[in-house]
Amino acid sequence: MIEKAINNPVQPVKSDKTSKLILSLLFDGIGMLSYIVPVFAEVTDLVWAPISGILLMTMYKGTIGKLAGVFGFIEELVPFIDFVPTFTITWFYTYVIKGGKGQE
Template identity: 40%
Template sequence: MERKYKKLLKCMVLDAIGMASAALPVVDVVWAPIAASISYRMFGEKRGKYTSVITFIEEILPVTDVIPSFTIFWFLFDFLGVGEKAKTANSPVDTDFIEIN
């Protein structure tokens, strides 16, 4: 299985744990900081700052546990590549080193 799809499977499991914690709201108090920490490490230092805050808020608030935040972040960052630098053939060229005949 491709690496990014293994990550998707992990995200789905983490979302299932978050949804299961909705049955016992006391568990959310423990799960929210754990989920935020996992989100930070899973999505990298730069994106993780934002994903961890969003994940914490989503997990700590009642009724929002049904939102699959890990899977949404995977879809945005790993599947669609949102926030990545564009990899184009038309990258800037340093004109100081171009030889013109």
């Protein structure tokens, strides 16, 4: 039984693409929640900006993740442009335009 486990390496999860899309939509929704309470919008953006940047760098590997993290951080800090769905755009670029290369 141990030999069988050694000879059969763990296969990567096929739904990684789908789970990242769901997380991207969720995180974009969280980023847009600041529009619900306009008085606290800028304060919540100050808190969400670094979290957003770190999440983007963690979810997407390599240069794509780093650039998306910096862009997401700046996008959340600049007033009136935090409606841009950075996570979903990054997912689209990574999996539709680039075909998921570099995310294995």
